[in-house]
Amino acid sequence: MARRALVGERRYAFACAVALGVAVACALAGAPARAQLLNLHVRSFSMSADRASVALGEPFHLTISTHVDERVLQIDNLTLPDLAGFDSLGDERRCAASAGGSDCVEIVTLAATIAGSRTIAGATLDAVDARDGKASRFTTNSVVVEVTGTPGDELSGMFSGFLFGALRAALIGLVVLLALGALLWNFLRRRPAPPTPAAVEPASLPPVPDSGAGFRDLVDALAREPTRANALRVRHAMRASMNARDAETLADLRARRAAEPATLDALAAVERAAFCEDARVARAAQEAMPFLIR
């Protein structure tokens, strides 16, 4: 029995602790919401429109003025009224210190989209009333605005609103497209060009004079002027006479016995003159002459 009583006491203590914890949690959760409310002496809280009568789509300003005794930088928990039938074109808030407190103004720029007499309900401000320390909701006066225009005008307003929206979307789309195009162009410009096939020209050869100029003339020219160009001409003519293919070297010609060994030796001698150092070209050409004359 005693043991049962002990267990019962423990359960009771546990239940109490849980209840206390929940209560504390609830209190802590509620505290921030209460702490967000400003402690204010609200002297005036009003709303006005700068125009009593506006045309459809015509902008006008709705001003919400607050005067409080405290010095504040901004007023929180100010809720705008329901602005159905109006397009909000802009919103501006400012607070300024004034004699005996602060003057805060919120100016909303609106454009009516529906014609007729439009009543804008009052704005609200949630704050702790400093006079009694209780959380209160202050409400401004409502404002009546006469929106002139026919149903056609209304449709026109709706159409102009639609047109404005479409135009804005088109402009945003255009800007995005331009930005994407610029990025793409920049990417393509920086991208390295794909490797192109070998652009190296085949080793150039001096032209062989073929207008009546025979092999003997070329050899004579080499004898008179032992230059690399003349040696290359003679070599070219000799290779042509052996039906050498473009990719065939002297070793290939020897391998397939493209000519008599003496002729191939002459070609080797001319090749030496064609590819040796500049200073030795003349001597190599002279050394090749006995092979060529033979």
Added chain:
Amino acid sequence: MLDALAATVVGQRDVLEALLYATIAGGHVVLEGPPGLAKTLACRALASAVGGTFKRIQFTPDLLPSDIVGTRVFDQRTGDFATALGPIFANVLLADEINRAPAKVQSALLEGMQERQVTIGPATHPLPDPFLVTATMNPLDSDGTYPLPFAQMDRFLMKILVAYPSAEEELAILERFGGAPPAMLSDIATPADLLRWRDEARAVFVDARIARYVVALVQATRNPHEYLDRGASPRATLALVATARARALCDGRTFVVPDDVRASAPPVFRHRLAFNYRTLTENVDPESIVTELIAGVTVP
């Protein structure tokens, strides 16, 4: 020099010539061929003929980078760390069966092959000059081998394929190696000779037309090709000229002719081209592709 090599190795004239050209050009060579074709013997003969220091590393799967480049060991007497240089510090290094070691060990050779220096701990040690790596590979047993990465293959000046000897050569092998192995000819040249030959090779004249021929050959490997994924690098261009110069020097010339370039191109290109899967699926010989590429370029 070539005769000294030929006194040891029967046949394989092309292999011995290529080894000599690479030695003179100051490049490294990799020899690939089935077992028993005297790859290692050719490298040893070259090392013996050149003189200088020779080291051999048998590449195995459990080899470590420090087994090649060296490591720092604690000296109890001095109470300080001392650097124990590895076998890479030699004039001629034989990396036998190089593809038997994993990539990290193969990579240990990279710095030495290209920069001619090795970094052990905080210190960088220059390698002896001349420094020549001769590596051997066996293409048959793919199990337990690690293909060399392209970055490393590109550092070899040439890849020499070793083929089976002819019947006459095989008879000569039987006569020469049937009894006691003949002594290798040693100290035919000195490392100083090698350096002098290398300088002479660098002075060999290359005409502008020859240079353009070299570039055209390398560019030809980079053209879109049905069996190629990638062509040769600019290092191949330099390697081709260096090999052609060495070849011209060995031929007693002070200038390069088109044949020097043409003959040097296959061993310079074959390990630098990335052949695609079609060469395997269609059983195309990569060597025929190299030959075809070279044959498509106009000789100056």
